[in-house]
Amino acid sequence: MAENLKDCSVPCKLSWDELEALCRTERLHCKELGVSRANVNDYEVEFLCDYKKTKKEEFYLVKWKGFPESENTWEPKKNLKCPKLMKQFHLDLDQELRRHKRRCIPKKLNKEVSSILTQKAKLRHSLQRWEAHLNLTRNHPGRIFVINEVDLEGPPKNFTYINNYKVGPGIVLDEMAVGCECKNCLQEPVNGCCPGASLHRMAYNDKGQVRVRPGEPIYECNTRCSCDPDCPNRVVQKGIQFDLCIFKTENGRGWGVRTLQHIKKNTFVMEYVGEIITTDEAERRGHIYDRQGSTYLFDLDYVEDVYTVDAAHQGNISHFVNHSCNPNLQVFNVFIDNIDERLPRIALFSTRAIRAGEELTFDYKMQMYCRSKACTAVKH
Structure with a gap:
């Protein structure tokens, strides 16, 4: 029976990102997924959803790559190592504040602004996935x-x-x-x-x-x-x-x-x-x-x-x-x-x-x- 199943395979129901996140959660090492002993505790930021600040610190609501939105967490700025995502978040925030005719960043964003920022982040992420798919599909030199x-x-x-x-x-x-x-x-x-x-x-x-x-x-x-x-x-x-x-x-x-x-x-x-x-x-x-x-x-x-x-x-x-x-x-x-x-x-x-x-x-x-x-x- 085992010989008959030698070349048998079925598609995995989890995405590559979800598998990587699962390995980190269970503290498993996997060379193919890029999870090693050195980086098993590192979690990748997919995008930033919200912002708030206190007298001492600034915080961002983080959507973690491979995890559902229910697992989003507020993280202090000092813990985040994603300068490009943070820059993009503030560009989107500035644009949205100008649309509401506001100049200063408030201590806490209202639900409408944070919702738009999340939608923009999701859009950008979906377009990046589509872009990657197009470049994998094309057979021409031009990107x-x-x-x-x-x-x-x-x-x-x-x-x-x-x-x-x-x-x-x-x-x-x-x-x-x-x-x-x-x-x-x-x-x-x-x-x-x-x-x-x-x-x-x-x-x-x-x-x-x-x-x-x-x-x-x-x-x-x-x-x-x-x-x-x-x-x-x-x-x-x-x-x-x-x-x-x-x-x-x-x-x-x-x-x-x-x-x-x-x-x-x-x-x-x-x-x-x-x-x-x-x-x-x-x-x-x-x-x-x-x-x-x-x-x-x-x-x-x-x-x-x-x-x-x-x-x-x-x-x-x-x-x-x-x-x-x-x-x-x-x-x-x-x-x-x-x-x-x-x-x-x-x-x-x-x-x-x-x-x-x-x-x-x-x-x-x-x-x-x-x-x-x-x-x-x-x-x-």
Whole structure:
């Protein structure tokens, strides 16, 4: 019987933090959880909930990591070794006092103020967990940061971060059957390299900046090509290269995305990723999204209006990019390993130099003057 149970396992009902807290409570040492004889009596502060002061001391109400709120305790300031959490607590407190038109910190906070501070701390903690999840999920070099200093809205519900298209039922991606044999795709392209084989010119310069006009397709080298991963004709497939921040906008536009690094003109920034569905299914979902007041449907109509990308519930960071009639991102159709021209990858390139800290935007109804009709996207 024991042999049959050798590889048997079940998920633990306790979180990693709860297991660590349990070890400390029971004074157990665990290398995997980071609990040793030296630190078994150290408890981690998750966030600060409240504040009061006497003539002699200042006290903070502490939410301990891994313990329920019923275990919160008042601790003197001298016992706490969490300067960053304390600084953030006082920044939130100052903001809340200004909102109530008060300047001095009272000896004891009223319930309304302490409740808001607790909600902000919980929000920040949930956003940090979501940020960590996004960075564990991403397969691109660029990191993702999340911040909300506007309201108490937390991570979006019913949204899954994906790195590549998810193909819907009945849709098949046709893989590229051949690749180039170039030794130097940019300087000495054999038969025009992959773009030339499709009767188009190389889309990038030696710095990886796009040099073809919007509406012209981009053909990158694929998995069957002889060139190495550093080939200058491999840009979009390398993924997001910049650190980006999902942030809550202050003017009611929901979440947005800003770059944390300078981006040069004509540089690849991100792909528009989601679930590939048929236009009939997109029509059905569109009616539902219209009633909800938002939609993330992007028509793939480069040659035929057959497929649509739906990024409503499955997508990457482009899900959070807002619309602008004067955008700093431009849409391009890109083909890499898939030869079906009805299923291009949608890449967003910078239209100009973009400063660090600037919000990224594209026109949801951007016209691209493709071979058949204009490519359009609708997202609210």
